[in-house]
Amino acid sequence: MIVHGGGEQSRSDQQVLRERYARRLPASLDKLAGPRGGLVELPGHVAWSGLRTFDLDRPKLRMGMYRVVLAEGQHEDLLHLLDRDLLIEQWPVLRTLVSRHVRAVWEDAFPDLSPAGGAGPTAA
Numbered sequence: 001m002i003v004h005g006g007g008e009q010s011r012s013d014q015q016v017l018r019e020r021y022a023r024r025l026p027a028s029l030d031k032l033a034g035p036r037g038g039l040v041e042l043p044g045h046v047a048w049s050g051l052r053t054f055d056l057d058r059p060k061l062r063m064g065m066y067r068v069v070l071a072e073g074q075h076e077d078l079l080h081l082l083d084r085d086l087l088i089e090q091w092p093v094l095r096t097l098v099s100r101h102v103r104a105v106w107e108d109a110f111p112d113l114s115p116a117g118g119a120g121p122t123a124a
Contacts, residue, residue: 014101021105024075029110032084040065040081046072056086063090067097070106088112 026032034040041053047068054065069081087094091113095103107114 017099017101018105021102022109024073024078025105025109026075026079029084029087029112031079032082032087033079034081034083034086036083036086042068042081043077045074046077046081048072062086063094063097066090066094070094070098070102 035056037056039053039055042065044052051064054061056062056065066082066087069077073081092115095107095113
């Protein structure tokens with residue numbers, strides 16, 4: 001419920017963002033069955049600006065694609081564009097490149113990704 005006239009909202013913008021990202025999550029990391037190499041062209045609703053084709057054999061481009069998909073992809077996009085093993089391998093750096101909302105939702109849902117879960121070093 002929103003109180004008008006300068007009152008507080010019952011749900012913060014941060015909660016709304018977290019819920020939006022959480023609805024997109026796969027049931028498990030094992031559901032992520034995206035490509036492990038080669039060229040990938042992202043659909044326009046995911047990469048609506050800038051680079052749309054990524055060479056997954058180039059680590060920086062792969063990291064860039066994962067950042068875009070995590071931020072903009074819908075549930076089906078995550079399943080078909082992300083690979084479980086690549087996500088886990090890249091997460092220690094990738095977690096520093098995504099928003100805190102994306103990072104928190106993924107790490108809360110999948111403890112293997114959290115720094116305490118063993119995905120690698122943490123970032124400030």
